[in-house]
Amino acid sequence: MKFVTMPRVAMIAAATASLGLAACQKSGADKEAEAIASSSDAAADAMDDQASQMSGAAADQMNDAADATRAQGNTDATAVKDQASEAAGN
Numbered sequence: 001m002k003f004v005t006m007p008r009v010a011m012i013a014a015a016t017a018s019l020g021l022a023a024c025q026k027s028g029a030d031k032e033a034e035a036i037a038s039s040s041d042a043a044a045d046a047m048d049d050q051a052s053q054m055s056g057a058a059a060d061q062m063n064d065a066a067d068a069t070r071a072q073g074n075t076d077a078t079a080v081k082d083q084a085s086e087a088a089g090n
Helices: 005-023 026-052 056-088
Strands: none
Touching: 026 056
16 A cells, blocks of 8 residues: 555645745735645545555554644644744734
8 A cells, every 4th residue: 555645745735835925915824724724634534534444554554644644734734824924024
């Protein structure tokens, strides 16, 4: 089983964060952060669904990957908000 999902999710989140920073508007940054978190949650939910079809160590790995995806999405979303706040001088 390949875990190609994690690198792709990370790349999408990073690209989305970069595009959001280009706008540099607080309301836009908030929307971008929500989109990042929502996207990572959706990817993690898909991983959880896959894990429910598995058992043993494979299921545990998939659940761990889902948790990591959610955590990374939340971290990226927070970073987008923080960077927009710094750019605005807040």
